[in-house]
Amino acid sequence: MPQNPVDKIMLWVIGTLIFILPLLVSRNTTEVFGLVKIAFTEYTALILIALWLVKINIAKRIELIKSPLNLPVALFLIINIFSLIKALNTHEALIDLGQLSCYAALFFVVLNNIDKKEKLYAIIDIAIVTAVLVSAYDFWVNKGIDFGSSRDLHISTIGHPIFAAEYVMMILPFAFLGLLNPKNNLFKKILYLAAFICMGLFIVVAKTRGTWLGIIVSFIGMGYFLIKDFRKKIFFTIAGIVSACLIIFASFTAIGKSVSAENNSIFKRFRSTFNVEEYSNKTRLLIWKNTLKIIKDYPVMGVGIGNFRVIYPRYRSEEEYVFTGDNMRHTKAHNEYLHMSAEIGIVGIACFFWILFVLFKSLRKLLKVDDNKERFFAVAIGGSFLAWMTHAVFSYNFH
Numbered sequence: 001m002p003q004n005p006v007d008k009i010m011l012w013v014i015g016t017l018i019f020i021l022p023l024l025v026s027r028n029t030t031e032v033f034g035l036v037k038i039a040f041t042e043y044t045a046l047i048l049i050a051l052w053l054v055k056i057n058i059a060k061r062i063e064l065i066k067s068p069l070n071l072p073v074a075l076f077l078i079i080n081i082f083s084l085i086k087a088l089n090t091h092e093a094l095i096d097l098g099q100l101s102c103y104a105a106l107f108f109v110v111l112n113n114i115d116k117k118e119k120l121y122a123i124i125d126i127a128i129v130t131a132v133l134v135s136a137y138d139f140w141v142n143k144g145i146d147f148g149s150s151r152d153l154h155i156s157t158i159g160h161p162i163f164a165a166e167y168v169m170m171i172l173p174f175a176f177l178g179l180l181n182p183k184n185n186l187f188k189k190i191l192y193l194a195a196f197i198c199m200g201l202f203i204v205v206a207k208t209r210g211t212w213l214g215i216i217v218s219f220i221g222m223g224y225f226l227i228k229d230f231r232k233k234i235f236f237t238i239a240g241i242v243s244a245c246l247i248i249f250a251s252f253t254a255i256g257k258s259v260s261a262e263n264n265s266i267f268k269r270f271r272s273t274f275n276v277e278e279y280s281n282k283t284r285l286l287i288w289k290n291t292l293k294i295i296k297d298y299p300v301m302g303v304g305i306g307n308f309r310v311i312y313p314r315y316r317s318e319e320e321y322v323f324t325g326d327n328m329r330h331t332k333a334h335n336e337y338l339h340m341s342a343e344i345g346i347v348g349i350a351c352f353f354w355i356l357f358v359l360f361k362s363l364r365k366l367l368k369v370d371d372n373k374e375r376f377f378a379v380a381i382g383g384s385f386l387a388w389m390t391h392a393v394f395s396y397n398f399h
Helices: 003-025 032-057 072-085 092-115 117-141 159-181 186-207 209-229 231-258 266-271 279-297 307-315 318-324 334-364 372-391
Strands: none
Touching: 003 032, 003 092, 003 117, 032 092, 072 092, 072 159, 072 334, 117 186, 159 186, 159 231, 159 372, 186 209, 186 372, 209 231, 209 266, 209 372, 279 307, 279 318, 279 334, 307 334
């Protein structure tokens, strides 16, 4: 069957979105980094939906790919729509619902139009290139890789160290598995190694503890499945993972030699991970405690999508007021699972976990196929989501 001419246009639009979105900034808006990215995503989603409708019209039929993710994703969107009933501020709810609807539409458009593995692999390679550019741009802005600096300016084109590191963190497993994949030739492996080192260094200097923990969990998970499902390559796999760890260890060793332990902000940052009295750690604990009170009062359907920032001031404890100050305004729970539970209730968070369960179940099936490249790709997706899920305990990735 001849390829629909719209297919190529849609592939180019999706590739352009993946490549340009993380790099977009605009000094013509009050929000330099975020607003332009949201607007670009929403406009691109509308273009892709229009192209998809044109494609359907040309083909004179609707062909939807049957995916186990279709039902839970659609149900998750419906639950968020119904949460409008509980919303204290409908305007805030509609803003977040509009963005969520945009992402859901992108999911179904991509699912039904990236119909070949080669297209998906190409898109992932584009994402790796972009993540390298995000990392390299930060090094250029900061005039090099300054491990000992106390500056918290590693924002690159994303706007915040946490979100910049999180983005790079989710792409890192694909570069790592590209390096290990025996089907890739030496030249490709060198490119993947360079990408892995560049992204890894950025994650180190960004000094985001949630990202570090996410990477650790991700590599443990990927290592387990690689060793379990590639028994004949066990030595090669372990050697690759150990090599990756040695690269990170060597970076920290270099830091220790060039900067004294007292003045090294990276070592200080790492040690503070386990200090519950550290400011950001204690702030999170206090916010989580208050958020649990919201969940207790609105257990089933929550307070409505986008309304955490509306209702949270009512639940701020005196302890948190004293610790963070009267002028501090918390709009997120700093824990994705608690945040969702507060906004869309137990029903919503259960559906979200259903999506994750179906995703990992599908990836598990991919590990049984004969194509090694496809199996490596499944491990990389799993590693990426493991990192994301770990980071979500301490941040608000989905928002």
